[in-house]
Amino acid sequence: MVNAYIEEIPKLYKSGKITSDEASHRITTYFLNNKKIFSISSKCKDSDELKDKTSEIILYLLTNGRKILDHYDSQKASFFNYLYKIVDNQNKCWTRKKQNEMLDKSIVCGIIKIDNEARQEPDPQDECIENMSREQKFMQKAVTQSYVLASPSSPSRKFPVLSTFIKSRNINPEYKARVLVSFKNSYSLDDRDIYNLAQDYNLSFLELTTIVDKIRSLLVDKMYTAQEHLDRQYKFYTTQKNYEQQSSMCDTSSAYKANELNQMAQRYKKRWNAHVSQRVRIYPSNRQIAEIIGMKERTLDYYLNCSWRVIEEK
Numbered sequence: 001m002v003n004a005y006i007e008e009i010p011k012l013y014k015s016g017k018i019t020s021d022e023a024s025h026r027i028t029t030y031f032l033n034n035k036k037i038f039s040i041s042s043k044c045k046d047s048d049e050l051k052d053k054t055s056e057i058i059l060y061l062l063t064n065g066r067k068i069l070d071h072y073d074s075q076k077a078s079f080f081n082y083l084y085k086i087v088d089n090q091n092k093c094w095t096r097k098k099q100n101e102m103l104d105k106s107i108v109c110g111i112i113k114i115d116n117e118a119r120q121e122p123d124p125q126d127e128c129i130e131n132m133s134r135e136q137k138f139m140q141k142a143v144t145q146s147y148v149l150a151s152p153s154s155p156s157r158k159f160p161v162l163s164t165f166i167k168s169r170n171i172n173p174e175y176k177a178r179v180l181v182s183f184k185n186s187y188s189l190d191d192r193d194i195y196n197l198a199q200d201y202n203l204s205f206l207e208l209t210t211i212v213d214k215i216r217s218l219l220v221d222k223m224y225t226a227q228e229h230l231d232r233q234y235k236f237y238t239t240q241k242n243y244e245q246q247s248s249m250c251d252t253s254s255a256y257k258a259n260e261l262n263q264m265a266q267r268y269k270k271r272w273n274a275h276v277s278q279r280v281r282i283y284p285s286n287r288q289i290a291e292i293i294g295m296k297e298r299t300l301d302y303y304l305n306c307s308w309r310v311i312e313e314k
Contacts, residue, residue, distance in 0.1 A: 006030050007079050013069050024065025028058055031087065038087045053094050060090050092224075096231065159211065159293060161204040166295065175201055177303045183289050184304065186215040187223065187282045214292050215284050222282045233275050240268035 006027075013023040031038065032054075040057065041050055061068070072082055166176055182189065182197055189212055198205040243265035250258035286304065290297040 003078075003080055006083065010069055010072050010074065010079050020066040020069065023069055024062050027065055027068070027083065028061045031057065031061060031083075038084065038091070040087070040091050053091070056094055057087060057090050061087075159204070159207045162207055162211070162293060165201060165203060173303065179203070180289070180300060180303050183211060183215060183293070184283055186212045186284065187219050211293060215289065218284055218288055219282055226282055229275070233272060236268050236272040236275060240265050240272060243268065 009018075009023050009026050009030075012018045013020065018026070035041075035054065040053055068083075068086060072079060162179075165171060165179070179197065179201060182193070191209075194208045194212060195205055197203065198208050243261045247258045247261035247265060250261070286300050287297050289295075290300045
């Protein structure tokens with residue numbers, strides 16, 4: 001009965017029987033009555049933190065109810081699963097925000113400024129942190145989109161324009177390889193990239209978008225893993241800089257303490273360097289791509305291998 005209640009909300013809203021405000025209220029009420037199902041109590045130190053987190057999620061559901069309902073597609077997932085992913089995403093956002101609040105941002109900025117002034121060349125760590133920030137913003141957007149755009153369990157579709165393109169003997173194999181390589185990099189494509197791909201090879205923008213969305217829906221776990229990987233890198237970096245700053249502020253009478261803090265800084269720098277060298281790959285398997293576009297995996301392997309050889313030759 002509980003699931004029937006939540007599944008009925010988008011139907012009533014889209015049929016005009018209830019307003020978006022009433023639908024938002026019903027969604028929020030369901031969330032409050034079933035908080036244990038959503039597992040939001042994890043990583044909360046006490047009841048006060050849990051109350052704060054719950055309040056923020058409630059506020060999000062009330063103020064974004066219309067957007068949540070308008071983006072929902074019953075053909076791709078049940079409304080409960082869709083709502084669970086949204087709440088889970090807000091839960092993770094809250095946790096990251098709390099972690100960032102624990103860092104003294106003014107000290108971190110001062111540390112970076114002091115380091116940059118002390119070096120004639122920029123610290124390679126700073127450049128890496130900037131890249132991490134860009135990757136974090138992208139992955140947060142990509143993960144959020146994947147809930148709305150596609151579901152790996154949604155029924156398979158045929159793509160006649162792409163199928164004709166792949167099977168045509170008049171098309172340069174290198175062109176086919178470029179399109180298939182783009183699917184391999186689906187997580188990093190935006191709408192402009194997909195549009196340009198469709199224009200360059202006279203393909204269907206709708207077909208390409210659908211394929212990319214279905215592939216992304218299979219990469220959600222990998223995206224979260226990569227996000228957590230970047231979070232750890234940033235934590236090691238800021239901890240290292242914090243110890244270095246404390247060490248530099250010690251006077252001559254505290255040489256032992258300064259040395260101890262510097263050793264801690266070097267320890268976290270080693271952790272940071274080790275973590276940077278371990279890059280998380282966010283790519284679909286060839287089998288996953290082949291199943292989605294209705295192509296033999298062996299044929300896909302052939303075109304991708306051709307593409308890699310062309311890249312190496314260039």
